[in-house]
Amino acid sequence: MNSITSQSVPHKAPAKKGNFWLRKGNKIAPYFFISPFFIIFGVFGLFPLLFSLYLSFHYWEPAAGLAAMEWVGLENYIFAFQDDWFQKSIYNTGVIALKSGIPQHALAIPLAFFIHTSFTRWRNTVIGVYFIPYITSTVAISLVFTTLFSRDFGMVNQVLTSLGNFTIADMKVLSWIFPVENIDWTRPEYTKDMISFVVFWRYVGWNTVLYLSALQTIPRDLYEAAIIDGANRYQQFRYVTLPMLKPMAFFAVTLTIIGNLQLFEEPFIITGGTGGIDQAGKTAAMHMYITAFVESDFGTASAISWILFMIIAGLTWLNHKVLGGSNH
Amino acid sequence: MASVQFSNLAKSYGDTPIVKEINLDIDHGEFIVLLGPSGCGKSTTLRMLAGLESISGGDIYIGEELVNDLHPIERNIAMVFQSYALYPHMTVEQNIGFSLENLKVEKAERIKLVTNVAEMLELTPLLDRKPKDLSGGQRQRVAMGRAMVRSPEVFLFDEPLSNLDAKLRGQMRKEIKAMHKKVQTTVIYVTHDQVEAMTLADRIVILNEGKIEQIGTPKQIFDQPKNTFVAKFIGAPAMNIFNLSNPKIQHDFGVSMGEHNPVLLGIRPQYLYLNENEVKGVEKAAFVDVEVISSELLGASRHIKCKYQDQTLVVETASHDATVKGIVRLYFNNTQIHLFDENNNTITH
Ligand SMILES: Nc1ncnc2c1ncn2[C@@H]1O[C@H](COP(=O)(O)OP(=O)(O)OP(=O)(O)O)[C@@H](O)[C@H]1O
Numbered sequence A: 001m002n003s004i005t006s007q008s009v010p011h012k013a014p015a016k017k018g019n020f021w022l023r024k025g026n027k028i029a030p031y032f033f034i035s036p037f038f039i040i041f042g043v044f045g046l047f048p049l050l051f052s053l054y055l056s057f058h059y060w061e062p063a064a065g066l067a068a069m070e071w072v073g074l075e076n077y078i079f080a081f082q083d084d085w086f087q088k089s090i091y092n093t094g095v096i097a098l099k100s101g102i103p104q105h106a107l108a109i110p111l112a113f114f115i116h117t118s119f120t121r122w123r124n125t126v127i128g129v130y131f132i133p134y135i136t137s138t139v140a141i142s143l144v145f146t147t148l149f150s151r152d153f154g155m156v157n158q159v160l161t162s163l164g165n166f167t168i169a170d171m172k173v174l175s176w177i178f179p180v181e182n183i184d185w186t187r188p189e190y191t192k193d194m195i196s197f198v199v200f201w202r203y204v205g206w207n208t209v210l211y212l213s214a215l216q217t218i219p220r221d222l223y224e225a226a227i228i229d230g231a232n233r234y235q236q237f238r239y240v241t242l243p244m245l246k247p248m249a250f251f252a253v254t255l256t257i258i259g260n261l262q263l264f265e266e267p268f269i270i271t272g273g274t275g276g277i278d279q280a281g282k283t284a285a286m287h288m289y290i291t292a293f294v295e296s297d298f299g300t301a302s303a304i305s306w307i308l309f310m311i312i313a314g315l316t317w318l319n320h321k322v323l324g325g326s327n328h
Numbered sequence B: 001m002a003s004v005q006f007s008n009l010a011k012s013y014g015d016t017p018i019v020k021e022i023n024l025d026i027d028h029g030e031f032i033v034l035l036g037p038s039g040c041g042k043s044t045t046l047r048m049l050a051g052l053e054s055i056s057g058g059d060i061y062i063g064e065e066l067v068n069d070l071h072p073i074e075r076n077i078a079m080v081f082q083s084y085a086l087y088p089h090m091t092v093e094q095n096i097g098f099s100l101e102n103l104k105v106e107k108a109e110r111i112k113l114v115t116n117v118a119e120m121l122e123l124t125p126l127l128d129r130k131p132k133d134l135s136g137g138q139r140q141r142v143a144m145g146r147a148m149v150r151s152p153e154v155f156l157f158d159e160p161l162s163n164l165d166a167k168l169r170g171q172m173r174k175e176i177k178a179m180h181k182k183v184q185t186t187v188i189y190v191t192h193d194q195v196e197a198m199t200l201a202d203r204i205v206i207l208n209e210g211k212i213e214q215i216g217t218p219k220q221i222f223d224q225p226k227n228t229f230v231a232k233f234i235g236a237p238a239m240n241i242f243n244l245s246n247p248k249i250q251h252d253f254g255v256s257m258g259e260h261n262p263v264l265l266g267i268r269p270q271y272l273y274l275n276e277n278e279v280k281g282v283e284k285a286a287f288v289d290v291e292v293i294s295s296e297l298l299g300a301s302r303h304i305k306c307k308y309q310d311q312t313l314v315v316e317t318a319s320h321d322a323t324v325k326g327i328v329r330l331y332f333n334n335t336q337i338h339l340f341d342e343n344n345n346t347i348t349h
């Protein structure tokens, strides 16, 4: 059948009115094929982004429908900045970010160097062990740590007090450094430390893996040249390893900045969603969540999210100034 | 300046022997080239001398001192790597001065030494640059400067020119040679490029599968190869080697199967001529008749591939001999053939 049709129009190669998609010079088909990305990005990426920006300049009670939006200019931003609790949450976020972030990198780099130089056969197993916290559910981790830090039966207190009560000839020799009675870790002065510790513990492995992968790309020649140039192990680390790790450090620190300033799950679960006594463990992201979903003030919550975004952008820029600008 | 001595030096990885019982005496101030095919253990030998690789057997002496267990820095050697291994985050000046810093040389002295070396290698205008902003040849010179600044007893080079293009390689070869003339230090230089070996070496050490095949001056290695491996490895195109079981070949080349009982015969492509009068040193040139298969122009010369008694044979001639076809007669000097016994060793006449 087909052959007859094609014989009847012998000289007309792909008929003009034939298949639209296969027509030569079709300018639309390529866009159709790449459209899934743009549709998904538009719906789930760009639209919420722009909508939250739009929202941050409005007062909006979501239950009252879209028509209830009311333009308020910069008022949400001004309100957020003047809000004591927001200020406090920013302060909390900063403290937790530093207390968990700095030790993360300070430990991950030497740890990666140690694993890189000291393990061959067991390397992957060791890395795996360090990496497990990163892939474990935050809820589980936070619950485990809450138990560990519980006042009366927590393991942390048991270890600390047993050290504090360690006696030699009726003298509590270690009591000047370790506590002798159970510590109430939920007290506000400890909340941030506890959260920082959990965050630190969780992401050390992740950073170690990042640094380890960077270490593996450093050519062996460089170390050998340094050995011949008389550099000892510390000098090799200081003058070869560290500078060569700089690009990865930039990347890893950027991820830490972004992650730590958006810290939500760990403090949320550890403080039972309240922010803890005296709001000591309430992070900016938690504050934003509470503003939006507890107080139903989506305008202010959007403003807070944009303020956070600008802080993150600013810090990343600063980080780029310090660690960016690669050698290669 | 120092002499270097390997005695029964050996290296194995697990059960695999890589370097087997190397014995070698290097005089001080000598330029030694280790030459051999890829994977024969050249780098391994060099790295054992540098102290970057542990040794599995034997001894290494630098000067009078046994250095088997010394740290690289205590051996007072300097090494130039194939990849140059420049520190990418340091300037040229810092790269060159790094070892001095580690050796705790005073700052004023350090600057003086670096300046001198930079002057010598024409690196002065580049001192503030990072390696990424240098050309290949400049990087190469920085790597050399880094080695020279400490005035080491022995210089080690591991294929330092293999990352350069042909023209630059020629130029750097001259510079290395000039540098050696100037500083008169012992140099051990690893390469698999025979031109480099021929032009640079005082003596060449031919390595194969972790063993020394021959040690000698470039001329000795070329003119008096000890065995078929060296004969084939040195010279391009490779020496033509025939099996003497064919009586016609015995007759053509005038080989008497006398006392030495030669098994193989070799003649270099350069010593076969199309015209009888090109043959020097004999009254009457010998000849063979061969059939031309193909010919290949290489600029100044031409390689002609021929069929001879079911074997192929290559002749190197001047490039204008383009018209040779069919059956041709090749002339040669009978004293320029090499004979090998059943163990592939050269029979000396
Ligand atoms: N760490 C190692 N473990 C096992 N075998 C090795 C190791 N290092 C090198 N070898 C082997 O030792 C042999 C010699 O290596 P070497 O690097 O000395 O060769 P080379 O002569 O320098 O070759 P090239 O000209 O390619 O640089 C090679 O066959 C290589 O596979």
Ligand SMILES: [Mg+2]
Pocket (backbone or CB within 6 Å): B042, B043, B044, B158
């Ligand atoms: Mg090598």
